[in-house]
Amino acid sequence: MKAELEQLINLQKTDLDIKRLESELNKIPERRASIEQEFEERAASFRLLETRHDEATSLRAAREAELALLREQVVRADRNLMKSQNETEYTAAIREADAARKHIATLETQIIEGMETIEKAEAELAEHAPEVERLRVELDANIKAFEKEVESQTKQLAHARKLHEQLTVTLPKQTATLYTRIASRIRNGQALAEARNNSCTACLMRLRPQTMSEVRRGDDLIICENCGRILYYVPVEEAPPPSSASAK
Ligand SMILES: [Zn+2]
Numbered sequence: 001m002k003a004e005l006e007q008l009i010n011l012q013k014t015d016l017d018i019k020r021l022e023s024e025l026n027k028i029p030e031r032r033a034s035i036e037q038e039f040e041e042r043a044a045s046f047r048l049l050e051t052r053h054d055e056a057t058s059l060r061a062a063r064e065a066e067l068a069l070l071r072e073q074v075v076r077a078d079r080n081l082m083k084s085q086n087e088t089e090y091t092a093a094i095r096e097a098d099a100a101r102k103h104i105a106t107l108e109t110q111i112i113e114g115m116e117t118i119e120k121a122e123a124e125l126a127e128h129a130p131e132v133e134r135l136r137v138e139l140d141a142n143i144k145a146f147e148k149e150v151e152s153q154t155k156q157l158a159h160a161r162k163l164h165e166q167l168t169v170t171l172p173k174q175t176a177t178l179y180t181r182i183a184s185r186i187r188n189g190q191a192l193a194e195a196r197n198n199s200c201t202a203c204l205m206r207l208r209p210q211t212m213s214e215v216r217r218g219d220d221l222i223i224c225e226n227c228g229r230i231l232y233y234v235p236v237e238e239a240p241p242p243s244s245a246s247a248k
Contacts, residue, residue, distance in 0.1 A: 203227035
Protein backbone atom coordinates (compact mmCIF):
# COMPACT_ATOMS: atom_id res chain seq x y z
CA MET A 1 0.00 0.00 0.00
CA LYS A 2 2.79 2.44 0.82
CA ALA A 3 3.95 2.34 -2.82
CA GLU A 4 0.40 2.91 -4.03
CA LEU A 5 0.11 5.96 -1.81
CA GLU A 6 3.41 7.26 -3.12
CA GLN A 7 2.11 6.81 -6.64
CA LEU A 8 -1.04 8.73 -5.70
CA ILE A 9 1.09 11.54 -4.31
CA ASN A 10 2.99 11.62 -7.61
CA LEU A 11 -0.27 11.57 -9.53
CA GLN A 12 -1.60 14.47 -7.53
CA LYS A 13 1.58 16.45 -8.05
CA THR A 14 1.35 15.70 -11.78
CA ASP A 15 -2.31 16.71 -11.94
CA LEU A 16 -1.66 19.96 -10.10
CA ASP A 17 1.16 20.64 -12.56
CA ILE A 18 -1.24 19.98 -15.44
CA LYS A 19 -3.80 22.39 -13.97
CA ARG A 20 -1.19 25.07 -13.36
CA LEU A 21 0.33 24.71 -16.85
CA GLU A 22 -3.08 24.69 -18.54
CA SER A 23 -4.05 27.86 -16.74
CA GLU A 24 -0.72 29.52 -17.61
CA LEU A 25 -1.10 28.55 -21.26
CA ASN A 26 -4.70 29.78 -21.32
CA LYS A 27 -3.43 33.19 -20.26
CA ILE A 28 -1.04 33.60 -23.22
CA PRO A 29 -2.89 36.60 -24.75
CA GLU A 30 -3.04 38.43 -21.39
CA ARG A 31 0.59 37.62 -20.62
CA ARG A 32 1.73 38.93 -23.99
CA ALA A 33 -0.48 42.01 -23.69
CA SER A 34 0.97 42.84 -20.31
CA ILE A 35 4.53 42.74 -21.71
CA GLU A 36 3.48 45.03 -24.54
CA GLN A 37 1.57 47.28 -22.18
CA GLU A 38 4.65 47.74 -20.04
CA PHE A 39 6.55 48.88 -23.11
CA GLU A 40 3.75 51.25 -24.09
CA GLU A 41 3.70 52.74 -20.59
CA ARG A 42 7.43 53.34 -20.60
CA ALA A 43 7.33 54.77 -24.13
CA ALA A 44 4.28 56.92 -23.35
CA SER A 45 6.16 60.24 -23.27
CA PHE A 46 7.70 59.38 -26.64
CA ARG A 47 4.27 58.53 -28.03
CA LEU A 48 3.03 61.93 -26.82
CA LEU A 49 5.86 63.62 -28.74
CA GLU A 50 5.01 61.56 -31.83
CA THR A 51 1.37 62.59 -31.54
CA ARG A 52 2.29 66.25 -31.15
CA HIS A 53 4.56 65.98 -34.18
CA ASP A 54 1.93 64.21 -36.28
CA GLU A 55 -0.75 66.71 -35.34
CA ALA A 56 1.50 69.66 -36.17
CA THR A 57 2.42 68.06 -39.50
CA SER A 58 -1.15 67.42 -40.55
CA LEU A 59 -2.19 70.90 -39.42
CA ARG A 60 0.53 72.31 -41.64
CA ALA A 61 -0.65 70.24 -44.59
CA ALA A 62 -4.19 71.52 -44.08
CA ARG A 63 -2.97 75.12 -43.91
CA GLU A 64 -0.94 74.70 -47.07
CA ALA A 65 -3.91 73.26 -48.92
CA GLU A 66 -5.98 76.24 -47.79
CA LEU A 67 -3.15 78.57 -48.85
CA ALA A 68 -3.17 77.11 -52.37
CA LEU A 69 -6.90 77.70 -52.66
CA LEU A 70 -6.51 81.27 -51.43
CA ARG A 71 -3.78 81.96 -53.98
CA GLU A 72 -6.09 80.75 -56.73
CA GLN A 73 -8.75 83.01 -55.29
CA VAL A 74 -6.37 85.98 -55.49
CA VAL A 75 -5.56 85.20 -59.12
CA ARG A 76 -9.27 84.94 -59.91
CA ALA A 77 -10.04 88.19 -58.08
CA ASP A 78 -7.24 90.00 -59.89
CA ARG A 79 -8.57 88.74 -63.21
CA ASN A 80 -12.07 89.93 -62.27
CA LEU A 81 -10.59 93.25 -61.36
CA MET A 82 -9.08 93.62 -64.84
CA LYS A 83 -12.34 92.61 -66.45
CA SER A 84 -14.56 94.73 -64.21
CA GLN A 85 -17.05 96.78 -66.12
CA ASN A 86 -18.45 98.89 -63.35
CA GLU A 87 -17.87 100.22 -59.84
CA THR A 88 -19.69 97.33 -58.15
CA GLU A 89 -17.66 94.64 -59.90
CA TYR A 90 -14.49 96.58 -59.29
CA THR A 91 -15.16 96.99 -55.55
CA ALA A 92 -16.17 93.33 -55.16
CA ALA A 93 -12.97 92.15 -56.86
CA ILE A 94 -10.79 94.45 -54.77
CA ARG A 95 -12.52 93.27 -51.57
CA GLU A 96 -12.16 89.62 -52.49
CA ALA A 97 -8.46 89.99 -53.32
CA ASP A 98 -7.81 91.96 -50.14
CA ALA A 99 -9.58 89.47 -47.94
CA ALA A 100 -7.74 86.56 -49.55
CA ARG A 101 -4.35 88.30 -49.21
CA LYS A 102 -5.03 89.03 -45.52
CA HIS A 103 -5.98 85.42 -44.95
CA ILE A 104 -2.85 84.32 -46.81
CA ALA A 105 -0.68 86.49 -44.56
CA THR A 106 -2.28 85.02 -41.45
CA LEU A 107 -1.84 81.48 -42.74
CA GLU A 108 1.79 82.09 -43.65
CA THR A 109 2.50 83.33 -40.13
CA GLN A 110 0.71 80.31 -38.68
CA ILE A 111 2.70 77.99 -40.92
CA ILE A 112 6.00 79.53 -39.77
CA GLU A 113 4.92 79.22 -36.12
CA GLY A 114 3.83 75.64 -36.81
CA MET A 115 7.27 74.90 -38.27
CA GLU A 116 8.80 75.76 -34.91
CA THR A 117 6.52 73.27 -33.19
CA ILE A 118 7.40 70.61 -35.77
CA GLU A 119 11.14 71.28 -35.50
CA LYS A 120 11.03 71.23 -31.71
CA ALA A 121 9.11 67.93 -31.75
CA GLU A 122 11.57 66.48 -34.28
CA ALA A 123 14.53 67.48 -32.11
CA GLU A 124 12.92 65.95 -29.02
CA LEU A 125 12.04 62.80 -30.93
CA ALA A 126 15.63 62.49 -32.14
CA GLU A 127 16.87 63.02 -28.60
CA HIS A 128 14.63 60.28 -27.20
CA ALA A 129 15.03 57.88 -30.11
CA PRO A 130 17.98 55.89 -28.66
CA GLU A 131 16.09 55.41 -25.40
CA VAL A 132 13.01 54.15 -27.23
CA GLU A 133 15.18 51.92 -29.36
CA ARG A 134 16.60 50.44 -26.16
CA LEU A 135 13.08 49.87 -24.87
CA ARG A 136 12.11 48.24 -28.17
CA VAL A 137 15.11 45.91 -28.00
CA GLU A 138 14.10 45.10 -24.44
CA LEU A 139 10.52 44.45 -25.57
CA ASP A 140 11.73 42.09 -28.31
CA ALA A 141 13.89 40.24 -25.79
CA ASN A 142 10.98 39.99 -23.35
CA ILE A 143 8.67 38.68 -26.06
CA LYS A 144 11.28 36.13 -27.12
CA ALA A 145 11.80 35.00 -23.53
CA PHE A 146 8.03 34.76 -23.13
CA GLU A 147 7.69 32.64 -26.28
CA LYS A 148 10.47 30.39 -25.05
CA GLU A 149 8.71 30.00 -21.74
CA VAL A 150 5.44 29.14 -23.51
CA GLU A 151 7.29 26.54 -25.57
CA SER A 152 8.81 25.03 -22.46
CA GLN A 153 5.45 25.06 -20.65
CA THR A 154 3.81 23.35 -23.63
CA LYS A 155 6.46 20.62 -23.48
CA GLN A 156 6.07 20.30 -19.71
CA LEU A 157 2.31 19.95 -20.15
CA ALA A 158 2.69 17.20 -22.74
CA HIS A 159 5.12 15.43 -20.45
CA ALA A 160 2.82 15.80 -17.41
CA ARG A 161 -0.16 14.42 -19.38
CA LYS A 162 1.88 11.42 -20.42
CA LEU A 163 2.99 10.89 -16.83
CA HIS A 164 -0.64 11.17 -15.70
CA GLU A 165 -1.54 8.38 -18.13
CA GLN A 166 1.30 6.16 -16.94
CA LEU A 167 0.52 6.71 -13.26
CA THR A 168 -3.20 6.15 -13.78
CA VAL A 169 -2.92 2.90 -15.75
CA THR A 170 -0.47 1.34 -13.29
CA LEU A 171 -2.65 2.12 -10.26
CA PRO A 172 -5.21 -0.46 -9.13
CA LYS A 173 -8.43 0.42 -10.90
CA GLN A 174 -10.37 1.03 -7.66
CA THR A 175 -7.72 3.38 -6.34
CA ALA A 176 -7.56 5.30 -9.61
CA THR A 177 -11.34 5.62 -9.67
CA LEU A 178 -11.44 6.79 -6.06
CA TYR A 179 -8.73 9.35 -6.73
CA THR A 180 -10.46 10.67 -9.86
CA ARG A 181 -13.79 10.89 -8.04
CA ILE A 182 -12.35 12.90 -5.15
CA ALA A 183 -10.22 15.10 -7.43
CA SER A 184 -13.20 16.01 -9.61
CA ARG A 185 -15.33 16.82 -6.55
CA ILE A 186 -12.77 19.14 -4.94
CA ARG A 187 -12.45 22.56 -6.50
CA ASN A 188 -8.66 22.78 -6.81
CA GLY A 189 -8.45 19.09 -7.68
CA GLN A 190 -6.38 18.26 -4.63
CA ALA A 191 -7.55 14.77 -3.71
CA LEU A 192 -4.78 14.11 -1.21
CA ALA A 193 -3.96 15.81 2.05
CA GLU A 194 -1.03 15.41 4.36
CA ALA A 195 -1.83 14.43 7.93
CA ARG A 196 0.43 16.37 10.24
CA ASN A 197 0.33 17.16 13.96
CA ASN A 198 -2.81 14.99 14.25
CA SER A 199 -4.71 17.17 11.77
CA CYS A 200 -5.73 17.07 8.13
CA THR A 201 -3.68 19.89 6.58
CA ALA A 202 -6.35 20.52 3.92
CA CYS A 203 -9.40 21.09 6.10
CA LEU A 204 -7.58 21.51 9.44
CA MET A 205 -9.89 18.97 11.10
CA ARG A 206 -8.31 17.19 14.06
CA LEU A 207 -7.84 13.49 13.43
CA ARG A 208 -8.60 10.82 15.99
CA PRO A 209 -5.42 9.16 17.34
CA GLN A 210 -6.65 5.89 15.84
CA THR A 211 -6.97 7.48 12.38
CA MET A 212 -3.61 9.18 12.72
CA SER A 213 -1.83 5.93 13.53
CA GLU A 214 -3.56 4.19 10.60
CA VAL A 215 -2.40 6.96 8.28
CA ARG A 216 1.09 6.71 9.71
CA ARG A 217 1.13 2.94 9.12
CA GLY A 218 -0.03 3.44 5.54
CA ASP A 219 -1.50 -0.05 5.08
CA ASP A 220 -4.85 1.22 3.83
CA LEU A 221 -6.18 4.29 2.09
CA ILE A 222 -7.56 6.47 4.89
CA ILE A 223 -10.04 9.19 4.01
CA CYS A 224 -10.44 12.37 6.06
CA GLU A 225 -13.91 12.12 7.60
CA ASN A 226 -14.41 15.83 7.24
CA CYS A 227 -13.22 16.76 3.73
CA GLY A 228 -13.08 13.33 2.09
CA ARG A 229 -9.48 13.60 0.93
CA ILE A 230 -7.05 10.69 0.99
CA LEU A 231 -4.66 11.21 3.88
CA TYR A 232 -0.94 10.53 3.76
CA TYR A 233 1.85 10.90 6.22
CA VAL A 234 5.34 12.28 5.59
CA PRO A 235 7.81 11.02 8.21
CA VAL A 236 9.65 13.86 9.93
CA GLU A 237 13.32 13.91 8.94
CA GLU A 238 15.36 12.84 11.89
CA ALA A 239 17.76 15.49 13.10
CA PRO A 240 21.39 14.42 12.66
CA PRO A 241 23.05 13.36 15.91
CA PRO A 242 24.73 16.33 17.60
CA SER A 243 28.12 14.55 17.49
CA SER A 244 28.37 14.90 13.69
CA ALA A 245 27.84 18.63 13.95
CA SER A 246 30.38 19.13 16.75
CA ALA A 247 32.92 16.81 15.09
CA LYS A 248 33.53 19.31 12.31
ZN1 LIG B 1 -9.63 16.92 5.71
